[in-house]
Amino acid sequence: MKTRLAHLLQQAISSLQTQGELPAELSPNIQIEHTRDASHGDYACNLAMMLAKPAKKNPRLIAQAIIDNLPADSDITKVEIAGPGFINFFINPLSQHAIINSIFQQGERFGTSNVGQGKKVQVEFVSANPTGPLHVGHGRGAAYGATISNLLSATGYQVHREYYVNDAGRQMDILGTSVWLRYLEACGETLTFPSNGYKGSYVHDIAAALKQAHADKFLQTTALVFHDICDDEPAGGDKEQHIDALISRAKELLGNDHYRIIFDAALNSILADIRDDLKGFGVEYDNWFSERSLMDNGAIDKAINKLKASGHMYQKDGAWWFKSTEFGDEKDRVVIRDNGQTTYFASDIAYHLHTLDRGFDIIDVWGSDHHGYVPRVKAALLAMGADPERLKVLLVQFAVLYKNGEKMQMSTRSGQFVTLRELREEIGADAARYFYVMRKSEQHMDFDLDLATSQSNENPLFYVQYAHARVCSVMRQLSEKGLSYQREDGLANLAKLTETHEINLIDSLNRYPEKLQQAAQNYEPHQLSHYLRELATQFHSYYNSQKFIIEDDQPLMQARLTLINACKQVLSNGLNLLGVEAPESM
RNA sequence: GCGCUUGUAGCUCAUCUGGAUAGAGCAUCGGCCUUCUAAGCCGAGGGUAACAGGUUCGAGUCCUGUCAAGCGCACCA
Numbered sequence: 226m227k228t229r230l231a232h233l234l235q236q237a238i239s240s241l242q243t244q245g246e247l248p249a250e251l252s253p254n255i256q257i258e259h260t261r262d263a264s265h266g267d268y269a270c271n272l273a274m275m276l277a278k279p280a281k282k283n284p285r286l287i288a289q290a291i292i293d294n295l296p297a298d299s300d301i302t303k304v305e306i307a308g309p310g311f312i313n314f315f316i317n318p319l320s321q322h323a324i325i326n327s328i329f330q331q332g333e334r335f336g337t338s339n340v341g342q343g344k345k346v347q348v349e350f351v352s353a354n355p356t357g358p359l360h361v362g363h364g365r366g367a368a369y370g371a372t373i374s375n376l377l378s379a380t381g382y383q384v385h386r387e388y389y390v391n392d393a394g395r396q397m398d399i400l401g402t403s404v405w406l407r408y409l410e411a412c413g414e415t416l417t418f419p420s421n422g423y424k425g426s427y428v429h430d431i432a433a434a435l436k437q438a439h440a441d442k443f444l445q446t447t448a449l450v451f452h453d454i455c456d457d458e459p460a461g462g463d464k465e466q467h468i469d470a471l472i473s474r475a476k477e478l479l480g481n482d483h484y485r486i487i488f489d490a491a492l493n494s495i496l497a498d499i500r501d502d503l504k505g506f507g508v509e510y511d512n513w514f515s516e517r518s519l520m521d522n523g524a525i526d527k528a529i530n531k532l533k534a535s536g537h538m539y540q541k542d543g544a545w546w547f548k549s550t551e552f553g554d555e556k557d558r559v560v561i562r563d564n565g566q567t568t569y570f571a572s573d574i575a576y577h578l579h580t581l582d583r584g585f586d587i588i589d590v591w592g593s594d595h596h597g598y599v600p601r602v603k604a605a606l607l608a609m610g611a612d613p614e615r616l617k618v619l620l621v622q623f624a625v626l627y628k629n630g631e632k633m634q635m636s637t638r639s640g641q642f643v644t645l646r647e648l649r650e651e652i653g654a655d656a657a658r659y660f661y662v663m664r665k666s667e668q669h670m671d672f673d674l675d676l677a678t679s680q681s682n683e684n685p686l687f688y689v690q691y692a693h694a695r696v697c698s699v700m701r702q703l704s705e706k707g708l709s710y711q712r713e714d715g716l717a718n719l720a721k722l723t724e725t726h727e728i729n730l731i732d733s734l735n736r737y738p739e740k741l742q743q744a745a746q747n748y749e750p751h752q753l754s755h756y757l758r759e760l761a762t763q764f765h766s767y768y769n770s771q772k773f774i775i776e777d778d779q780p781l782m783q784a785r786l787t788l789i790n791a792c793k794q795v796l797s798n799g800l801n802l803l804g805v806e807a808p809e810s811m
Numbered sequence: 812g813c814g815c816u817u818g819u820a821g822c823u824c825a826u827c828u829g830g831a832u833a834g835a836g837c838a839u840c841g842g843c844c845u846u847c848u849a850a851g852c853c854g855a856g857g858g859u860a861a862c863a864g865g866u867u868c869g870a871g872u873c874c875u876g877u878c879a880a881g882c883g884c885a886c887c888a
Contacts, residue, residue, distance in 0.1 A: 256830095258827065258830085259827075260831090261826090261831080261832095261833095261834085262831075262832080265831070269831085271829090271830060274869080277868070278867090278868085284868070308830085308831050308869095309830085309831080309869070310868080311830080311831070354888065356888095391888060393888095394887080394888055395887060395888070396887070396888050397888090465887090516888095542886080543886085546886090555813080555814070555884065556884080558885095558886095559885085559886045560886095561886085562886040563886060564886080566886085568885095568886070568887085568888090569887070569888045570888095573888095593815090593882065593883090594881095594882055594883065595882095595883085596814095596815055596816070596882070596883065597814075597815070597882085597883040597884060598883085599815090600814095600815095620815095620816080622816080622817085622882085663824080664824065664825095665824085665825090667816065667817080668816095668817075668824080669816090669817065669880085669881065670823090670824095684850095685835095685836065685837095687850050688836090688850070688851090690850090691848085691850055691851075692851095694848080694850095695847085695848065698847070698848055699847050699848095700847095701847090702847045702848095703847080706847095740827085743827060747827095747828085751824085751825080752825090755824090755835080758836080759835085762835085765851055765852065766851095766852065766853090768847080769843090769849095769851065769852040769853080772846075772847065773847060774847055811850070
């Protein structure tokens with residue numbers, strides 16, 4: 226309907242331009258919006274006010290001129306000027322009924338569109354370091370990334386979901402060494418665990434499995450392992466130097482092959498856990514991309530050479546620096562360290578270049594603590610001759626957990642965190658998924674565990690699901706009474722739906738497709754969850770005011786059943802996109 | 812100190828990218844189950860949109876400044 230009105234308005238403008246009433250060079254951006262107040266009709270347009278200045282005329286006069294030149298349309302019952310120059314359109318409610326037919330024709334595809342035109346886009350999200358289980362902070366990124374992917378897919382993009390696995394680098398070495406030390410303990414050695422090591426219980430588990438599989442193959446004495454190692458922080462030393470020394474010692478004593486076995490055991494175990502965890506959260510990937518593979522297949526060298534060739538690299542203090550300040554970054558960044566190792570930044574540049582080369586536009590979902598990282602990645606893309614506009618970084622503010630009214634501190638290293646798995650077990654994946662995307666992603670979010678676990682009606686997910694379940698319940702009641710639902714009869718009798726609740730409900734159904742597009746284009750799943758809540762409200766209100774099973778008026782009954790089934794379909798479609806169950810009963 | 816983000820009802824959040832009288836939920840108060848699930852419905856109260864300026868027909872929305880909160884400012888990832 227919006228596009229139809231826009232088309233009519235465009236025609237009106239054109240004819241006014243030929244008449245010389247409006248300057249010919251104007252090509253106004255026609256904006257049409259739903260009205261908030263029913264007394265303003267169904268749709269409103271601010272066109273006349275937009276034209277007032279360039280046309281140098283009173284907006285209300287322009288509005289009148291536009292209306293006079295508007296081609297006739299049988300579904301428009303009234304057009305009027307309001308306020309400072311709004312053009313308000315009143316639509317014949319019966320014309321809105323057509324949406325119900327489309328809902329049944331398109332079924333679970335209703336609402337989808339092709340605005341993306343099959344464009345390839347990669348959504349990279351979560352990508353937490355595989356150094357421990359996912360915690361509730363990652364949960365928000367997971368829910369958000371997965372839902373964004375669903376929304377883009379529903380609006381015609383070809384979506385590729387990817388998890389970038391940081392399987393290289395110092396953090397992973399710390400993990401591997403932590404596992405080894407726990408393994409030594411399991412073998413009976415006594416040692417002081419490094420303050421900077423990973424202390425979670427899962428490290429013990431991996432170590433135990435390692436001992437199970439390899440017995441004491443990797444055993445070394447504590448005396449040998451800690452010989453000449455600089456002091457840890459509690460002993461007055463530097464914890465970073467201490468752990469780095471232990472890593473070197475591990476590599477030295479174990480040798481490359483054995484070190485790799487332990488390292489990979491840790492990596493694979495944790496990755497398997499993360500994969501399983503996300504699956505239970507309804508999040509699945511098309512690809513798990515290994516950072517190490519970038520090193521092995523030369524992608525990093527390729528990217529670095531490209532940067533060097535661009536003339537934006539220089540050497541200083543034995544390291545290679547990328548001159549990102551030339552592209553608006555705060556400072557230049559090291560790409561190759563003085564010890565010859567490439568930095569994480571180098572991997573990331575290579576990863577982004579590689580993804581663009583694969584033909585994808587990129588959407589990265591990052592924790593907002595990484596926001597300072599965005600300019601340098603864009604700078605690198607620009608320097609390598611790529612279009613930085615092809616990279617969109619969406620920042621997700623980590624949720625702050627509250628339990629017993631107290632803020633919970635979390636840290637992966639210390640092993641003190643609420644895991645995503647625990648959250649799922651407590652409140653269920655559905656509630657967690659819905660809760661996470663209810664708010665704008667960059668908004669700080671308080672996650673009150675007591676509230677979420679109480680399963681109270683505070684959680685709006687129940688409200689939406691209940692609407693769906695209620696329709697199912699009505700249908701069950703219907704068959705228990707020996708009656709049947711005849712959709713064709715219902716569709717033929719939609720004209721009987723003239724009651725206020727019915728008109729409102731149908732109006733809401735009409736808005737779903739554009740709402741979906743809007744949510745997708747703005748990467749804002751919360752728009753969809755808000756819409757679903759409104760739709761559920763319309764339905765519950767209708768449910769309480771009218772009976773659907775009315776045996777003495779078959780045509781009206783069939784029409785109403787048709788309406789609520791259409792409503793059920795849209796609720797189900799929307800919940801589905803949010804990765805949430807649409808239950809038949811509750 | 813510099814940069815990014817945020818500031819809307821007691822609480823948690825919307826406000827369709829600048830539109831008409833700023834809306835929901837929770838909490839509070841008052842009503843509705845012999846009738847398709849009361850996890851529901853109907854109604855009431857609750858606001859200087861942090862603060863101060865500016866831009867224009869019009870600003871919660873854009874610009875400037877102030878204040879407050881979060882995050883970031885590595886040859887870590």
